[in-house]
Amino acid sequence: MSQNDKSPAKEIAESVHDHEKELTKRSASVLVGAFCAFFCSVGFFNAWGIFQEYYQVNQLSTKSQFDISWIGSFSIRAMYLTSPVAGIAYDKTGPRILLSIGSIGALFAIFMVSLCEEYYQFFLAQALVFGVSSAFLLVPSLSTLTKYFKKNRALGMGIVVAGSSTGGVIWPIVLDQLLNHTTLGFGWTIRVVAFIMLPLLAISCMLVRVPVVALVQHDVNNKASTAKPKADFSIVKNPAFLLCCAGLAIANLGMFSPFFYVSSYAASLHMSTSFTFYLVSIVNGASFFGRILPGILADRYGCFNLLFCAALTSGIVAFCWTGATSVAGVTVWALAYGFASGAIMSLQTACISRLATPETMGTAMGMAMGSIALMALFGTPISGQLVGEYGYLALSMFAGATLIAGSALIACARLIQDKRLFAVV
Numbered sequence: 001m002s003q004n005d006k007s008p009a010k011e012i013a014e015s016v017h018d019h020e021k022e023l024t025k026r027s028a029s030v031l032v033g034a035f036c037a038f039f040c041s042v043g044f045f046n047a048w049g050i051f052q053e054y055y056q057v058n059q060l061s062t063k064s065q066f067d068i069s070w071i072g073s074f075s076i077r078a079m080y081l082t083s084p085v086a087g088i089a090y091d092k093t094g095p096r097i098l099l100s101i102g103s104i105g106a107l108f109a110i111f112m113v114s115l116c117e118e119y120y121q122f123f124l125a126q127a128l129v130f131g132v133s134s135a136f137l138l139v140p141s142l143s144t145l146t147k148y149f150k151k152n153r154a155l156g157m158g159i160v161v162a163g164s165s166t167g168g169v170i171w172p173i174v175l176d177q178l179l180n181h182t183t184l185g186f187g188w189t190i191r192v193v194a195f196i197m198l199p200l201l202a203i204s205c206m207l208v209r210v211p212v213v214a215l216v217q218h219d220v221n222n223k224a225s226t227a228k229p230k231a232d233f234s235i236v237k238n239p240a241f242l243l244c245c246a247g248l249a250i251a252n253l254g255m256f257s258p259f260f261y262v263s264s265y266a267a268s269l270h271m272s273t274s275f276t277f278y279l280v281s282i283v284n285g286a287s288f289f290g291r292i293l294p295g296i297l298a299d300r301y302g303c304f305n306l307l308f309c310a311a312l313t314s315g316i317v318a319f320c321w322t323g324a325t326s327v328a329g330v331t332v333w334a335l336a337y338g339f340a341s342g343a344i345m346s347l348q349t350a351c352i353s354r355l356a357t358p359e360t361m362g363t364a365m366g367m368a369m370g371s372i373a374l375m376a377l378f379g380t381p382i383s384g385q386l387v388g389e390y391g392y393l394a395l396s397m398f399a400g401a402t403l404i405a406g407s408a409l410i411a412c413a414r415l416i417q418d419k420r421l422f423a424v425v
Contacts, residue, residue, distance in 0.1 A: 032203065110130065351410075
């Protein structure tokens with residue numbers, strides 16, 4: 001046998017090693033692509049507070065605050081409700097087709113919003129179509145990211161999810177400048193938003209790819225099999241996964257209430273219009289750091305440990321909401337809540353990925369988001385009703401109670417995995 005002859009096992013090992021090197025090089029580009037997907041989807045959701053106020057004064061002035069809030073609420077919940085479908089499809093097809101569907105759907109929805117005049121038109125375009133399309137952007141991005149990051153997964157996810165906070169900072173400023181400081185009007189303002197999203201979503205479609213090493217290993221393991229891959233639902237048998245999903249669902253029931261109503265709360269205290277407008281950007285700016293810094297700590301101290309602390313801290317801060325009655329007080333409160341709640345958004349995906357296997361990653365991500373939707377669908381409308389009937393103190397109690405109840409269930413999911421108090425979980 002010549003020296004050039006190699007055993008099949010050695011050839012496979014060398015092939016996998018070469019592809020692992022390529023994996024490291026591609027991980028940065030996947031981060032950029034996934035970041036863009038979050039910036040254009042959840043980042044745009046985070047600017048809903050601006051639309052809530054604008055619609056109430058302009059196109060939907062005849063509708064109540066409760067009715068208008070349904071548009072923003074249902075948009076996010078439509079994304080979560082569609083996530084299980086996107087997750088199951090991801091495990092079968094990979095990210096590229098799903099990202100293309102999501103990008104086309106999101107752009108179509110934004111262009112349609114620019115033409116809307118009636119309530120049902122805004123609901124169909126901005127709530128239903130954009131929400132459903134966003135699921136096909138988020139689930140493939142997160143599921144693909146887990147295949148590139150093993151050691152620093154929480155940090156990687158924190159950076160990507162921070163794309164939504166970046167959008168929550170930039171989109172309100174863009175909308176303010178175009179709506180209030182130009183003569184473009186609402187229609188062309190929204191079209192400009194769509195044109196900004198277009199290249200970013202194209203980047204996402206090009207850069208978010210399944211690593212070749214995963215395809216090689218899949219081919220080696222299934223070389224003798226010609227059967228099509230089937231959806232794997234074994235993750236639902238994991239009690240820690242079920243408790244984690246339940247905790248996240250309850251926490252998300254009230255978590256977004258301050259994001260949507262912090263501006264109207266400041267307005268109720270007769271603070272300046274410019275300050276109330278930029279409160280949305282302040283909360284999301286703090287959330288940006290809350291999504292990255294805890295990710296660094298989670299890789300060392302455990303993502304479940306940090307997620308429990310973040311949910312508990314967010315609940316405590318929410319209870320203190322109405323204690324802030326000055327500009328300085330509201331600003332400090334917004335920074336504290338944005339940071340703590342931002343950690344929940346980044347760490348929840350890291351915790352789900354810890355419990356899932358590579359074969360069930362897409363399904364687990366989709367089911368987790370779907371469970372959040374089942375509980376959180378009515379969160380924002382309930383918040384609007386509470387504000388209208390009982391004021392902001394009742395809203396702060398609602399947000400704080402749901403977050404603390406969710407943190408308790410997350411703690412149970414953590415203890416199932418390891419009962420040691422200081423274990424890294």
